[in-house]
Ligand code: V0V
C-alpha cells in the first residue's frame with residue numbers, strides 16, 4: 854500500500870532560517886514554497902532523492918498562527934519531526950482500507966497538499982505516536 858516515504862515534515866519557528874540551514878548543511882534544494890491556509894502552514898519542500906516510486910523530500914513547516922496544528926505542536930514539544938508522509942497510489946482506497954483496520958482518520962476525504970498532491974492524515978494516537986500522512990502525487 855505504501856510506495857515510499859514522500860516526505861518527513863519538520864516543525865520550525867522560522868522557515869527562511871531553517872531552509873538556509875538545510876541548504877548549507879546538507880546541500881538540499883528548495884523545489885516548492887507554499888502557504889496552505891487550510892492546514893495553517895507556510896511550508897517548503899526540499900528535494901532529497903528520486904526513486905522508482907517517485908521522489909522524496911524534507912518538508913519544513915512554519916505555523917501561520919499559534920492556534921494551528923503546527924503552532925500547537927511547537928508550543929508543546931518545540932521544534933522537531935512533526936509527521937511522516939507516505940506515498941500511495943490511490944488515497945481514497947488507502948483511507949478506506951486503513952479505516953477498516955480501526956485506525957482513526959483525521960481526514961475522511963483527501964485535501965489539498967504541497968505541489969498539487971492529495972493528502973490525508975491518520976491519528977497519531979493510533980499509529981504509535983507518529984502523526985502519519987498519506988500523499989497521492991498529481992502524477993498518478
Ligand atoms: C499532536 N500530537 C501528536 C502530534 N500532534 N503526536 C505526534 N505527532 C504530532 N505531530 C498528540 C499530542 O501530543 C496529544 O497527545 C494529542 O496528539 C492531541 O494533541 P493536541 O495538542 O491536543 O492537539 P489537537 O488534538 O488539537 O491536534 C492534534 C492533531 C492535529 C494531530 C489531531 O495536529 C491534526 O489534525 N493534524 C493534521 C493536520 C496537520 O498536521 N497539518 C500540518 C501539516 P497527549 O499529549 O494528549 O498524549 S500540513 C502538510 O503536511 C502539508 C500541507 C503537506 O504535506 O502537503
Ligand code: CO
Pocket residue numbers: 860862912936938986
Ligand atoms: Co506533510
